[in-house]
Amino acid sequence: MSVVRLPQASSFAPSIDHMFDAMVILCGVVAIGVFAVMIGMCIVYRRGSKADRSIPVAQQMGIELAWTLIPFLLFVGIFAWSIRLWVHLRSPPADSLTIYVVAKQWMWKVQHPDGRREIDALHVPLGKPVRLIMTSEDVVHSFYIPAFRIKQDVVPGRYTQLWFKATQAGNFQLYCSEYCGTNHAAMLGTVSVLPASDYARWLVSVTAMTPEQRGRQLFVQMGCSGCHDPQSGIRAPDLHGLYNMPVHLNDGTVVQADDAYLRESIVFPASKIVQGYTPIMPTYQHRVDEEGILALIAYIRSIGPAPPAASQDRSSHD
Amino acid sequence: MTDVFVRDSPLRRSYLWQGGHTLRSWLLSTDHKRIALLYAASITLFFFLGAVAAALMRLTLIDPQGRLMSAETYNKTFTFHGVVMVWFFLIPSIPATLGNFLVPLMVGARDLAFPRLNLFSWYLYMVGGLFTIACLLLGGVDTGWTFYTPFSTMFSDSHVILAVVGVFVVGFSSILTGLNFIVTIHTMRAPGMHWYRLPLFIWGIYATSIVMMLATPVLAMTLCLIGLERLFGVGIFDPSLGGDPVLFQHFFWFYSHPAVYIMILPAMGVVSELICCGARRRIFGYRFMTWSLLGIAFIGFLVWGHHMFVAGQSMYASMAFSILSFIVAVPSAIKVFNWVSTLYRGTIDFHAPMLYALGFIGLFMLGGLTGLFLAAVALDVNLTDTYFVVAHFHYIMVGGSVMAYLGGIHFWWPKITGRLYSERMAQLAAVLMFIGFNLTFFPQYLLGYMGMPRRYHQYPPQFHALNVLSSIGAVVLAISYLMPLFYFARSLRSGASAGPNPWQAAGLEWMTSSPPPEHNFVETPVVTEGPYAYHEHEEQA
Numbered sequence A: 001m002s003v004v005r006l007p008q009a010s011s012f013a014p015s016i017d018h019m020f021d022a023m024v025i026l027c028g029v030v031a032i033g034v035f036a037v038m039i040g041m042c043i044v045y046r047r048g049s050k051a052d053r054s055i056p057v058a059q060q061m062g063i064e065l066a067w068t069l070i071p072f073l074l075f076v077g078i079f080a081w082s083i084r085l086w087v088h089l090r091s092p093p094a095d096s097l098t099i100y101v102v103a104k105q106w107m108w109k110v111q112h113p114d115g116r117r118e119i120d121a122l123h124v125p126l127g128k129p130v131r132l133i134m135t136s137e138d139v140v141h142s143f144y145i146p147a148f149r150i151k152q153d154v155v156p157g158r159y160t161q162l163w164f165k166a167t168q169a170g171n172f173q174l175y176c177s178e179y180c181g182t183n184h185a186a187m188l189g190t191v192s193v194l195p196a197s198d199y200a201r202w203l204v205s206v207t208a209m210t211p212e213q214r215g216r217q218l219f220v221q222m223g224c225s226g227c228h229d230p231q232s233g234i235r236a237p238d239l240h241g242l243y244n245m246p247v248h249l250n251d252g253t254v255v256q257a258d259d260a261y262l263r264e265s266i267v268f269p270a271s272k273i274v275q276g277y278t279p280i281m282p283t284y285q286h287r288v289d290e291e292g293i294l295a296l297i298a299y300i301r302s303i304g305p306a307p308p309a310a311s312q313d314r315s316s317h318d
Numbered sequence B: 001m002t003d004v005f006v007r008d009s010p011l012r013r014s015y016l017w018q019g020g021h022t023l024r025s026w027l028l029s030t031d032h033k034r035i036a037l038l039y040a041a042s043i044t045l046f047f048f049l050g051a052v053a054a055a056l057m058r059l060t061l062i063d064p065q066g067r068l069m070s071a072e073t074y075n076k077t078f079t080f081h082g083v084v085m086v087w088f089f090l091i092p093s094i095p096a097t098l099g100n101f102l103v104p105l106m107v108g109a110r111d112l113a114f115p116r117l118n119l120f121s122w123y124l125y126m127v128g129g130l131f132t133i134a135c136l137l138l139g140g141v142d143t144g145w146t147f148y149t150p151f152s153t154m155f156s157d158s159h160v161i162l163a164v165v166g167v168f169v170v171g172f173s174s175i176l177t178g179l180n181f182i183v184t185i186h187t188m189r190a191p192g193m194h195w196y197r198l199p200l201f202i203w204g205i206y207a208t209s210i211v212m213m214l215a216t217p218v219l220a221m222t223l224c225l226i227g228l229e230r231l232f233g234v235g236i237f238d239p240s241l242g243g244d245p246v247l248f249q250h251f252f253w254f255y256s257h258p259a260v261y262i263m264i265l266p267a268m269g270v271v272s273e274l275i276c277c278g279a280r281r282r283i284f285g286y287r288f289m290t291w292s293l294l295g296i297a298f299i300g301f302l303v304w305g306h307h308m309f310v311a312g313q314s315m316y317a318s319m320a321f322s323i324l325s326f327i328v329a330v331p332s333a334i335k336v337f338n339w340v341s342t343l344y345r346g347t348i349d350f351h352a353p354m355l356y357a358l359g360f361i362g363l364f365m366l367g368g369l370t371g372l373f374l375a376a377v378a379l380d381v382n383l384t385d386t387y388f389v390v391a392h393f394h395y396i397m398v399g400g401s402v403m404a405y406l407g408g409i410h411f412w413w414p415k416i417t418g419r420l421y422s423e424r425m426a427q428l429a430a431v432l433m434f435i436g437f438n439l440t441f442f443p444q445y446l447l448g449y450m451g452m453p454r455r456y457h458q459y460p461p462q463f464h465a466l467n468v469l470s471s472i473g474a475v476v477l478a479i480s481y482l483m484p485l486f487y488f489a490r491s492l493r494s495g496a497s498a499g500p501n502p503w504q505a506a507g508l509e510w511m512t513s514s515p516p517p518e519h520n521f522v523e524t525p526v527v528t529e530g531p532y533a534y535h536e537h538e539e540q541a
Helices: A013-044 A061-089 A196-204 A211-221 A224-228 A259-267 A290-302 B002-007 B023-027 B032-060 B071-107 B115-137 B151-155 B160-187 B200-232 B245-279 B286-302 B315-342 B352-375 B377-383 B387-417 B423-449 B461-494 B534-540
Strands: A097-104 A107-111 A117-119 A121-125 A129-136 A141-145 A150-154 A160-165 A170-176 A188-194 A246-248 A254-256
Touching: A013 A061, A013 B315, A013 B352, A013 B377, A061 B315, A061 B352, A061 B377, A097 A121, A097 A141, A097 A290, A107 A121, A107 A290, A117 A121, A121 A196, A129 A141, A129 A150, A129 A290, A150 A160, A150 B377, A188 A196, A211 A224, A211 A290, A259 A290, B023 B032, B032 B071, B032 B115, B032 B387, B032 B461, B071 B115, B071 B160, B071 B200, B071 B245, B071 B387, B115 B160, B151 B200, B160 B200, B200 B245, B200 B286, B245 B286, B245 B315, B245 B352, B245 B387, B286 B315, B315 B352, B315 B377, B352 B377, B352 B387, B352 B423, B387 B423, B387 B461, B423 B461
Parallel strands: A097 A129, A121 A188
Antiparallel strands: A097 A107, A107 A117, A129 A160, A141 A150, A141 A170, A170 A188, A246 A254
16 A cells, blocks of 8 residues: 655654654554453453453542543643644744745745745745745635645735745645635645755746835835825825834734734724824725735835934834 | 234333324424434434435545546535534434433433423424525535635635524524433432432433533524624624634634534443443443543533644644643543453453444544644644544544444344344444444545645545545445444334343333333332442342
8 A cells, every 4th residue: 555654855844753653653552552451351251251250349549540640641741742843833943035925716826035926836945944924815725735744724814924944855745725615626736945056046037026126116006105105294104114113003002013913004904093193094905915915015024214304203113 | 014013012002102103293292212213313314415425525536536526516515424414413413312212211200301392402403404405405515514714704605504504503402402401410310310320321411411502502603603794794704804714713613622522422421331231340430430521521612722723823822722632632541441441350242232332442542542643733733634634533423423323222222112133233234334434534544644635526646545445445334334224124123022121231221111111110210229230230140
């Protein structure tokens, strides 16, 4: 029978497989042990056999406590092991390459930092940590690369992320693993791991605008700059140096200007109003798609502090 | 048929005759035993409908391109399979049939506390079932039994509302059944039947009833919200309306995880009865068995987030749900060890109910052990939403609950009908079922391990061989499910008379005639000993 171990193509794969194997052995021993005892009892105590049938005690505190506590302690051990891996799975290194993924029925759209875009394919460099920031245009999807042992749901209205370091060059299967409608089983893609130099060459083999450049273009085209430019006459918060900074809201709360906040402010501008401003911004929900929003966020992230003269509202950052 | 009744005097003194023998006397009966049979007939119908859907899926998956049906049809087929098997078979299975029949008998009561409510529950079940059948006939629904949003509310153009209404209605049947059991067990126990003298089957039904009453309203609310969003565009789950799709998953699993315990707790109760009778031993660790049932029911409410480790919930929430999921496995482990220990120094008969019970222990254990893999977050990231999960929950629900249900049906068949069935055939079916089940579902663990996602109607070629193997297993499984229909039918027609207690079993239900009279006992029984008094019987003999 063709049971094949998947290729171990990411830095996670060996440690996940190691734990999986340990669990197979542990659970296998338990299962075989219980089956053996059960079958043994069935043979020894079958009706008509000669066996000691003096009436046993019907409850023994010591035994009960033993098989309550031993499994419990084993479980805590398994839990601790898995949590160590889990925290690692959820902690992308700071120097990760960031790639954006937008899912829609039934395709994967990928945008690289240098602007190159692709569909149902993801090219990544070998041996370099890659962080995917993902969202969906429609329903919940799930981004699954078995060879990397990673999976993350891709949720509309949210950014979820995933990171990995590919350790083996080659092509690997990408699946959608959260049911997403008619062609769910055809929502596939190929992940191509290229040596770093090949990846660099691949990136520039087609010239394209970077997300920041696209974002800048959208920012002007859609009229965002008309209000958000520091020189503008209309009172709208200045976006310079905003990214990841605390923002004081009208209701007294403080939020962090992360991707989720920025996205919400574009799609539902009225839901969080910056202190001292009025809710005058219209929604851009149907005027810009998820890829556009990602580009706008990339642009906002890229604009550092405003020139000193224009910086009136915020002074907390460097 | 009538002739048989006239000649057969035990039948004439039983509920099968006394309440009248017109269709009307059955459809308007408030006798818990007749209502149990109404349920048994209807859930059997739904079981075979769901099984046909499963067979069609296994047939499609023989071919990697899935050319037997279109993607859309396949999606509707697995949705129908899930909806029917979960809500119209598994959840009502043991409680509504065996529970209905046995709870009053086992506690020494004349009926359930609210007999008319009991009948009403069955009608609710049927109305829910009609909506589901109507949904199927009009073209079906393609959301999966999980109704994930915003797919179900904004994107699917199938009959979501019909399906949701069906499940909503059947939920109330489940709430009312739970209520009826709780009140009966609290207030209608025979003199001397104090709590620690209750059979474990009653404890299993009691724990399940609590879960039914507390969890099902959350499902009802969630389904209403789906209706509101889908019909009126009220933004609750769809992010383009300002809603949150992950909120739906929290609501849904807050019910649907405990629902797994609704399915398995009564099964654990049944198996405890079967093992004790089969080994002629008192259950080992009775009090640990009762408290582990209640412990599972309680902790079962706190583990729903383990369905959402990769859904976008916070890293720390996943950690909490992970450890709680390990903790809920402890009482399950206790139960397995106690069942096996009950065999110690027993006198074991391998009659069909015992074979089912032993099969249950093995399959439930394998399902439980693979559950540990999924509770370990880091492993779950790889395994979730693959066939590994499909195999895991089928081991619990089919290998566990269905084996226990059929074991129970075989055990109490002589009590329910007053007749014996072909023991040989029944043993053969039980063994075939065990083999067929493992052939069908063990390959699915391997498929999941190799990365095959669930709900795929076509798949890459490396998964072909194991899918074929699984489909071959399904044939064996199907045969073993059809067999009881034949030998039970023959038993009804020409089975030998069972007598009140063909298994020499302990328990109040065996002290009345088979089938029992309309009000169960001629005189209210007085209980003077604990359950499973097999040791005492032995000493007297």
